[in-house]
Amino acid sequence: MSERIHAPSERTRVRRVPQRAAYDRPTIDAILDEALVCHVGFEGHGQPFVIPTTHVRIEDELYVHGSAASRMLEHGASGARLCITVTLVDGIVFARSAFHHSLNYRSVLILGEARAVSEPAEKLTVLAALVDRLSRGRSAEVRAPTEQELKATLVLALPLAEASAKVRTGGPIDDAADLSWPVWAGVVPLELRPLPALVAEPRALGREPPIVALRREPG
């Protein structure tokens, strides 16, 4: 977490508990690549909105997509400033005092203006990556997007130029005077795991369910 490739901007500089901050791309990329959803923040008519959606990172941009009729994508495509935040919850931290209870987490915050991806080849690359991100190689096996589906889909790219990560790991940080308090203290790690797959009818006989790409390493 000490290797700084990106210098933080004044706006992405982590103000609270700055020792939890990271600005290096390997840390940022790993969080973005593991999370299944991001939260897109934008402002419309004086009201902030936060909309969850799927995403995929390709090199130095984070891509989101959806219906061309989506309010969120409409705003993003028109050059509005966005904030996209991704959060992974890794564990519950049980301290001796109520005050020091916490969560272990890894989060990334990206600020910037998105560009609408209009070139069909780039759009197809992003849509394939969104599928492959769920299960490697799957985009080549499924029915590819039609021209009509491409037209109905808006894709936005947000550069990672202004991004920061915040990470908490480890056990409770109790006050010295509380260490003998007679209560269990420690961490309960959390894991997001796939359960047995539920097949849709009609079945494609002889086909195996996809292997889900969850890269979570709980801690």
Added chain:
Amino acid sequence: MSERIHAPSERTRVRRVPQRAAYDRPTIDAILDEALVCHVGFEGHGQPFVIPTTHVRIEDELYVHGSAASRMLEHGASGARLCITVTLVDGIVFARSAFHHSLNYRSVLILGEARAVSEPAEKLTVLAALVDRLSRGRSAEVRAPTEQELKATLVLALPLAEASAKVRTGGPIDDAADLSWPVWAGVVPLELRPLPALVAEPRALGREPPIVALRREPG
């Protein structure tokens, strides 16, 4: 999802795929009560921000808390309009076409202005609920907040008056022409589960780790 206690406001009315919308409080409350984190959206100097934090619902309000020095809480306490969004990811939906891939999820979006909780008794109630939400009854076992800790903690309450839920469940919705495409289709449910607890030193001898209250029912 058809029981409408709350009429949607124009701003919380779900525009995309409205059949996935719910405005009834039992649906909204269950999602808020299960999620460990929410994402708070606010606007500062022309830039939206989205900050993850823990929350607890008590009756008709959602409470968030943190350091009195937090940028997010500072904005919220000064009467800025907020959007708090909570998202649970329940499964990955694998369709026959790239286009119809999706996630099963449950999300809640709340709009409004928060009030700062200044009365010490209410503050203590909220802080206890934030701990008990992680493990039932724990707030009575841990060292209670001191006056100094209370002063250093800002608590905001956002009313649930303007809230909506959006829920996707079930399998892929493929085009009829794609049903014979030779690829596996269905749902891989996801579950957030606690792993074996990691005890902090020094140990409180004879104490058992807390039972974590994760109410997720994957589907």
